[in-house]
Amino acid sequence: MRFTFMATLGSGMVSYPKQVNTAINETGKTHVHQFVGSSFLLMPMKFGSRKLQFGRTLVTKNVEGTAMAEIEEEKPKFKWVEIGRHITEVQKQAISKLSPKMTKRCKALMRQLICFSPDKTSLSELLAAWARLMRPSRADWLAVLKELKIMDHPLYLKVAELALVEESFEANIRDYTKIIHAYGKQSQLKDAEKTLLAMKSRGFIPDQVTLTALVHMYSKAGDLKLAEETFEELKLLGQPLDKRSYGSMIMAYIRAGMPIQGENLLREMDGQEIYAGTEVYKALLRSYSMTGDTEGAQRVFNAIQFAGIPPDEKMCALLINAYAVSGQSDNARIAFENMRRAGLEPNDKCISLMLFAYEKENKLQRALDFLMELERDGLMIGKEASETLAAWFRKLGVVKEVDLVLREHAHAVKEAKG
Numbered sequence: 001m002r003f004t005f006m007a008t009l010g011s012g013m014v015s016y017p018k019q020v021n022t023a024i025n026e027t028g029k030t031h032v033h034q035f036v037g038s039s040f041l042l043m044p045m046k047f048g049s050r051k052l053q054f055g056r057t058l059v060t061k062n063v064e065g066t067a068m069a070e071i072e073e074e075k076p077k078f079k080w081v082e083i084g085r086h087i088t089e090v091q092k093q094a095i096s097k098l099s100p101k102m103t104k105r106c107k108a109l110m111r112q113l114i115c116f117s118p119d120k121t122s123l124s125e126l127l128a129a130w131a132r133l134m135r136p137s138r139a140d141w142l143a144v145l146k147e148l149k150i151m152d153h154p155l156y157l158k159v160a161e162l163a164l165v166e167e168s169f170e171a172n173i174r175d176y177t178k179i180i181h182a183y184g185k186q187s188q189l190k191d192a193e194k195t196l197l198a199m200k201s202r203g204f205i206p207d208q209v210t211l212t213a214l215v216h217m218y219s220k221a222g223d224l225k226l227a228e229e230t231f232e233e234l235k236l237l238g239q240p241l242d243k244r245s246y247g248s249m250i251m252a253y254i255r256a257g258m259p260i261q262g263e264n265l266l267r268e269m270d271g272q273e274i275y276a277g278t279e280v281y282k283a284l285l286r287s288y289s290m291t292g293d294t295e296g297a298q299r300v301f302n303a304i305q306f307a308g309i310p311p312d313e314k315m316c317a318l319l320i321n322a323y324a325v326s327g328q329s330d331n332a333r334i335a336f337e338n339m340r341r342a343g344l345e346p347n348d349k350c351i352s353l354m355l356f357a358y359e360k361e362n363k364l365q366r367a368l369d370f371l372m373e374l375e376r377d378g379l380m381i382g383k384e385a386s387e388t389l390a391a392w393f394r395k396l397g398v399v400k401e402v403d404l405v406l407r408e409h410a411h412a413v414k415e416a417k418g
Helices: 061-074 089-096 104-114 123-134 138-151 156-163 173-185 189-201 208-221 224-236 243-255 259-271 278-290 294-306 313-325 329-341 348-360 364-376 383-396 399-417
Strands: 008-010 013-015 021-024 030-033
Touching (some): 104 123, 123 156, 156 173, 156 189, 173 208, 208 243, 243 259, 243 278, 278 313, 294 313
Antiparallel strands (some): 008 013, 021 030
């Protein structure tokens, strides 16, 4: 339908009717004609094509002012730092080593991060501006984080944490867990717990991986109560626990001076055919050894072998030490000889511990017989064993023997180097 537009002139004024002229062209696309500004103009506006085509535009001062104000409001407040000749040589080197596979948008952010100064802007504003202007994908975020981690950049964790709130990062529960674990490794408990709270507030429920990271963190920090509470929460998930979660809890008991509770968990693991790592067995053995608990040390030493872990010289030394501390030099000697029969050559630490065991019971003659047997078998004492024997002789007031021991040690070291 076509409406007729009329303009009536009178007293130098132009009045315009409010009707709009609508026409259908030969392609079936609609044109709308309207009056703009103070001129009687028909402006064709095509709807149906991808872009709007404007013939001529007249804007009044008020409209122009409003539009400019809106544009000004849309401009980001953040300004990119200009990377020029003023940057340091270290920064230049870091920029030159950026991976050539990185996209231009990622390199742009990396240059800003490498030259970042908190005096000029905030890290959150920098990342928000990059996200707004560059429209990165999750892959871009991960590429930046990977590069920062490779560089061991001090801003790595902060960037990772701030990325969590950016929509384009598409954060998931594993992203939060990685940050929690990283903070835990650095003993930054408050930062880790803050990340945990943020994770929960965004609807992510801690799963087995997250809770295991928390047990490890509290264990390392020596917070037995929180480690136990988190471990129980982990069990309530109803999923089989792995050796990492068990191992972290055992270490928490060891650090708290409660090796028996740790050993109980070790038995619980055995019942499920889950075996702890060598470092956990060794830590438990050391705990018993340092206090001279020979029964506990022997139980763990046996458990090590049942787990299919061949004892090494350090483990044997811990068992010998347990007997030495408790004043059982004969049993310490048995452990020493069993080690040799197993094909392990005693190191200087083991020899020194045997001398300590004999000194504790004031068995000088047994110690000298022991050293003569070693000499016949071609084993020479090293620095630590020599110092142990020398200190013992000084206590006895036997100065000449001390000098002899020291000279023999010096000669042995010289021959070894020669």
